[in-house]
Amino acid sequence: MIAIDIADAFCLYPIPGGTVAALRGLSLTVAVGERLVVHGPNGSGKTTLLRVLAGEVAPSAGTVSVAGVDLAGADEATRSRLRLTRLGIVDQHSARALRPELSVIDNVALQLRLAGVSRVEARRRASETLQRLGLDELAQRRPVSLSGGEAQRVAVCAALAHEPTVVLADEPTGELDLASADAVYDLLADAVAAIGATLLLVTHDQRAARIADRVVRIRDGRLSEQWTPDGPEFLVVDDRGWVRLPEQLRRAIGAEQTVRAQGEAGRIVLHGTGEVDTVPPARMPAPRSAVAEPIAAVSGVRVAYGTRVVLDGLDMEVCPGALTLVRGRSGSGKSTLLRVLTGLADPDAGRAVLAGVELGALRRAPRADLRRKYVAVAGQGGAMAEPLDVIENLALARIARGLPADPDLIDKTVEALSLAALRERAVRLLSGGERQRVAVARSLVVERPLVVLDEPTSSQDEAHAEIVARVLADAAAGGRAVLCATHDPVLAAVADATRTLD
């Protein structure tokens, strides 16, 4: 029995000046009762896959069937009915799934009530679900009074109380500590097992494999690899014969653009063609200062959100001339660490020093002054003037810091980040990946000693991710301290130092 059946699905999003393909011929089949974990880098199409399966986005091409409902061309009523009765959706942010004005039990009962079940019956069934999953003591509380782990477990209950056929979960442990994440995984596994539902779990967290029957990876909008827990990874050959070669494999055979394939008994042998590789190496080694004083440092830092401790006794230094990565699963404290290092947050314990100044002693405005002088930040949001074009935005960033105009620097940076063709295009007309590169450029053109970037390649395809990585590495090589929080292995490949949080 098939619960989810996707064949050659394409999903195009309109963007100013064209479209972007989030899914590019993805095919996937999930059996009833199967627990599938989906991995993939940022921008690979995981969330789009979930939205297509939830009926929130219609595929541009291909077929999609979920719980027996053909979603290609389904009307709004059909899709609503599917979500109402057969789907359970768990979001990364419990706050996006739970309503603060309702009690826990009413949140859990909400979907049943929307389906027409009486209040009493819905609450009874919600209570049963909570009890079955060990959360009955939370029933009368409000979501705002719950810890992150509790809220996420309640969100799981809310997604399962109406006993759906298929459960879709998007990074359900992204904001949880390890223990809470484990509890949510266990809960999900138990809950779907109890009702015989199919689970499709999207996550970066490798440990989620422990509740999976199968794990797949998506890259560039297609299924690229799949494996079973504890088993070897297999490349996926789709029904059209497409196979995606991982980066390491391509490098291993000595050519990155064309290969010669040869079929042998039970094997396919790929030979490098020996053609000239026009893409420069990802990293041009640059001279480093032998011993550099750290521009920013934390020592003994502890940060907790409620009962959830995200950083505990952390020591770290960010030195000029180095590209330093902070890695870790979602919720491991990467962004928190960046905030502490830049004075946007205070640790509960420990100290943070920026440019030799202890941040804890400073008030808000002096901290802003310090950042203005020493730090360039490229966050996931970014402060950009939408009506202005790329060049004007970069100039504005300098103006905001009181720097004189430097068109040459801006031109070089734009060129390096493959933005030259877009230089006079208004930022509001750029795609997500292009905007992200502008944000990176913005952090570089202000010429601060410390450049802090949060997931700078999350919206880039692999080629552009490599460009960003190379530019950041060059900036580090030029003597700046570059600190990135990222999941991306492309960045990891060029990093001088990596700090993994868990």
Added chain:
Amino acid sequence: MPVIASLAAAQLRHRPGRWALLVAGVALAAAIPVVAAGAGDSVAAQTVRTTVRQMSPGDRTITVVGTGTIYSRSQAAAFDALIRGQMAQLSRYPVRRELVFHQLSQKGATFFLGAADDLRTAVRLMSGRLPRSCTPTRCEVVALGGGNEATLAHAVASLGLVVVGRAERTDPTVLSGELDPGPEPLLLGDGADAVSQLEPLSLFARTYGWVTNLDVERVIALGVPTYVRRSSEVADTIIAKLDSATVVRPDETLNDEYQRASLSARRFGLLGGTAAVLLLGFAIVAAVSLRRDHAVLVAVLRRRGARIAGVGTVTGLEAGVACLAGAVLGAVLGAGVTAGLASRADIPVWRTIWQALGSAWPAMLLLLVAAAAVTSAVLLWPDRDRRTVWRTVELIGVACLGAAWLGASRGSTSLADGTDPFVAALPVLAAVVGGLVAAHLWAPSARLAARLVPRGSVAGRIGLLGAIRRPLRPVATTAFLTAAVASVVFAGAYRATLLGGAIDQAAYQVPLDATLTGGRDVTTPLAVTSPSALAAAAPDTRAYGVVRTSGVVRPLDGSSEQVTMLGVDGAAMREVRRWSHVTGTSDSPATVADRLRAPVPALGPPVTVRTVNLEVSGLSPAVDVLLWLTTGDGRDAPVELHRQGSRLTGTVPPGSWHPLAITLNENTEYATHHQHAIGEGNTDQPIVAGTISFGAAPWSWVGWGSANSTAGVSGAALQVSYRLEGSQIVLVPNYTPPPELPVAVDPATASTADHGRLTITLDEVTVIGRVVATLPRFPTTSGPFIIADRRALSSVVDRSQPGTGATSEIWLASPEAARVTAPFHQLTVTLRAPIQQRLTDDPVASGSRLLLAILAGLALLVAGVAVVLLVLGDRRDDAGELHAWEADGVRPATLRRMLFLRAVSVVAVALPCGLITGFVLAQVGAKLVAVDASGVTPVPPLSVSIGAAWTALLLIAGLGLAVALAAAVASRMLRERLPARPELDLR
């Protein structure tokens, strides 16, 4: 459905503060219809009071008059009981019974005998004592009015009347109106019943009266229509029992004033429309600020499988409940203001509130539904459909513009037939169009401003650029503020327009500061004063004679039109108050005066003799000769020349006089004989004709001539050959053929001109007028008019009809007009200032202005709330951007300035757009609603004034407050120790 309702209720309960501003805005706007209705009632009450106060004491009564029958004592008692019972329904005041006999003449004395109950409260004793007794044979009375007391006492003794004193009336209602005996002496006894039993007069005709004061408070309490209906019922009941009775009551006056007040109150429909704009506009602004939270709710519900209809129902319920709460609060607020107005007008507070709510609820209900619908639409409209939204809104704007143009092109309405829906719709249409224009202008203006701000102004640049990124809120707020400012400007301009209307109307009636015309015994003011004497009476005083006569214009089509002819000095014209408003012309008074100027024959030397003696020959006995003299300042005087043999003799009145004309007329005896002969069928009557020779005169005959005879000088004599065929012969000095008279006329008269020439007939004389200016109106005229230079007109008409060119009135310009004119009680003096004051102080007028002021205040309050909402919304929705800038090193103080500057950018665009929209609205409104502040169709029509000072004061105060509030709100933001993470926060 239950889950939908409970979700909506939970939403509203959870963070009521988010909805509170919507509720507050809706409440402020919803209060307006209630206040408008309450103000209407208050104004009506004040109008009744003012009307009654302005009535004469006699008119301020209800009187039952019984005439023609002599009632027996028992009949009188029965009628008395009936009438008192009926009158108690109309007035709480006591009923006084009165009696007056028909005029009596006794022993050479003519007088009236009357009686009134409770006499001591009606008169004040001057001498003697009050009557103490009255029996059928002896009745004590007091004398009132003129007449010799002793003579009267002697004359009435035979009637059994004893005059015991002299008194004067202190209660003006006693024997007033129908029972008023006039100026004849009056003897008054105490007690109508007793006096009616006087035996000597038992068969003498008399009039019975029952009088009570008009009870204003009861009129107000019942309302004029109900009161008048009840009054009619009372009159019918009384007349049914007393055939000969009449009931005199001021119902017609009350009704007229009530109609006037109602008519003016219909203008308040404009305010209803303004309320709608404010309400709906604020609903949009408030809904925009709720969109972000609501979008999260919608996303959750949709993910949980809720259908669009269900989500829409939740939204509608939330919006509906919030708007309902706002409407209820608005009703309470409106009731509060109404209570204040009612209390100020001294009318029953609760009844007024109840009536106001009763009148306003349909409008409020309509507004409530519209506000809920608009709120829901804004909350639910998907982000991705921005272009569709704009197109829809633009389509609405174009439709509104078209509708406004079509509506305005229909012309004005007097509102006489009821409320015109377009009157209420006009502010909506204007505000939508103005708001949309402003909304369109905001983004380019902000973009331009962002480019123009100095390079170092980070707050200005990033603030404006950031706002452009998410323009919905600033654009919506700009549109709303434009509507609010337009409402304020409209209120201010309309208020100033109404005030200006009062000034214009007063100036139309009295063009300068005062007008003096003839009185009961004096035909011309020059009989008792002169312009020069008046000018000398007070500093900075000028007086101008004006000639007013009437004529007939005869167009080529053979028709005829009666016109008022005015001769006005150019200098007087230059002093006409609010010239362009009252005349409606764009030409200056100097221009018009210059065009009207015409050569006037010079006066001859003054007559230096006191007696004029003229040798005459050939004068038929059937002819009378009249010498006309003039002072040159507008006074003409005829001098009858009597025959004394071959001489004609006449006496020149005192003063300096110049010869004006000599007229020859058939004398009365001949004319009578002539007419009788014709009447008897003898048509063959000779025409009086011949040649007269006037000998030497105190003036030279050189230059004398005539239009209807032949005159020539021979030596020192003047030879005149004449034929008297119906019209008189007029001989004038410095004779020239009648010149064309330059005239300014009304457009209708101008349209009858033949090549710019009008044939004007003045009595028997025809004058050719040359149209040199067309004036839509001219003060003191009604209907067609012809204006000419006074001296030119005077000369033309005097040479045709001597005496008709005399000054008939004086226009006086003086800062002390009242004092200057005070001595001239023989004349009719009309002062401009009291007329203007009366028009300005009219309760309907002042009520209109008060209501407009309240509207302006409420509009500014709502605007202030909207500006605060803008800052709060920007802070909340742009938390991510603010955080990013702060992470980039921008100080929180700069970010606070940035938020403030965004609010300022909205105000900066909305202010001029609102000013223009409001002014256009006031202009169209004043043209559309052709009633003035006091509810009558004004002449001249209302002319829009901006009311710059009042409006500017209000705007500066209001918007200054709004900007200050924005600054205060912004200054409290970003004050936490550390920046908060801009993450989803659903607490």
